[in-house]
Amino acid sequence: MTYCVAIKLKAGLVFLSDSRTNAGVDQISTFRKMMVYEKTDDRFMVLLSAGNLSIAQSVREILQTQVLRDEAPHDGSSSGLTIWNATSMFDAARVLGCAVRHIHKRDGAALRAANVDFNVSLIFGGQIKGEGMRLFLVYSAGNFIEATDETPFFQIGESKYGKPVLDRVVHPDIPLDEAAKCALVSMDSTLKSNLSVGLPLDLVVYDANSFRGDKMVCIDHTNAYFRMMHEQWGIKLREVFDSLPDPVWNGGTTDTPLVSQDGTYPPMTKIQSPEDRVI
Amino acid sequence: MTYCVAIKLKAGLVFLSDSRTNAGVDQISTFRKMMVYEKTDDRFMVLLSAGNLSIAQSVREILQTQVLRDEAPHDGSSSGLTIWNATSMFDAARVLGCAVRHIHKRDGAALRAANVDFNVSLIFGGQIKGEGMRLFLVYSAGNFIEATDETPFFQIGESKYGKPVLDRVVHPDIPLDEAAKCALVSMDSTLKSNLSVGLPLDLVVYDANSFRGDKMVCIDHTNAYFRMMHEQWGIKLREVFDSLPDPVWNGGTTDTPLVSQDGTYPPMTKIQSPEDRVI
Structure with a gap:
């Protein structure tokens, strides 16, 4: 499994991925799920991948090296469209979608014959000179959706454990480093609850x-910041939990009793033993 | 969807369930997922259900009313085994497993013909006089596993959002009301991140x-304790998040820098634009 998250803010973009790949639980490997594509001062793009590793690697290979001549640029020029000449991230995402369809055409039937789903999901985001930053979620059919101010983050892979903190913290106006911290907390919760997600990040x-990537880091268990965050988050979360009063049943003296059975809804059905029933 | 959680402690048992049922997102209903079976001073059992509602309701109906004569008590007596005469929770769980198989026999083929999975999962726990408390997770094949000190809680339904806090807090020695608080926090995270889980609880x-159920409550949005917990957890979680330092890149002055690119692992691959490559 995998966990990747990407966040689009007014101040920039944050991308975070784990590196565990598994087929069952006894075949675990480390594969990096992030690729960075940079043409300094012109474009900066990041690809995160989840799903079948062979599909993801093939898609990445094609995206790096192949000109996709079946997709003409929107401006009508005759040369094939690539992620290096696309004039918008939308076109670059079309190239990526096309690469996914190319691999589907090549491998889909054989995978289906082996009862393997054509399962890949990709996050692709960045900025090309001339437009703002954009962030896309690309599906295994090659179609895609784009992040908006209302939905400023995408997750792929084992996404549920780490979603609550993103839901609580992320909106487009927060600073970049705060979003990076939030992504790391989200990853930390996922690492804690799911074995199939693992370091390094x-x-x-x-x-x-x-239009350049200066802030790129690979985080393993020796990383001082991640260790601090992991320990402090665990300790302080526990302190918050302890600071909340426990529920008190009828007769308690707190202001916030867990009042029983006199609310809007009836209490749950209690089935009495047959011999206890009065006929 | 559904979210149910049950926790087994030395001090007792905690059961919590939501009440949302949906078929797609435009057909949402409220169905309670908890049933309590009590023979005062003799036995107290609780059943939580997730999965296909028609299967779960059928299983519950059978469990309440039907003697399962195909399962003789372990003690060799000739009368059929029921949840009311079972001398152990293990036998009661066998009755439940048998009820699931009964419904599978009755409905399985027709469901399969309609391309509907025979999908049900159940948590069943309680105490019968003469033995300690026990907690079981019953699968759609009628087989089951039992909670232990190492794994003292079970979840069914939409379980991932609410698992991190359980992983951090629950162990068999914590007090009952603390575990109830933990279950409610777990539910709160799930409610926040997944529309298909809803109040009342x-x-x-x-x-x-x-051997009796005195502490039973139905919690809706007017419940003072749940509102307090929901608000305080959100506020304080945010305070903890804000109290952690943001990552600092090279040149920062904090003790815990997010050091870049000189760790054990190489940085992620950065692909330069073709014309930038030096041949």
């Missing part, structure tokens, strides 16, 4: 309009 | 060796 923080 | 807290 790849983190990229992109400053809007910089 | 059913909560039962069972004191070990009491």
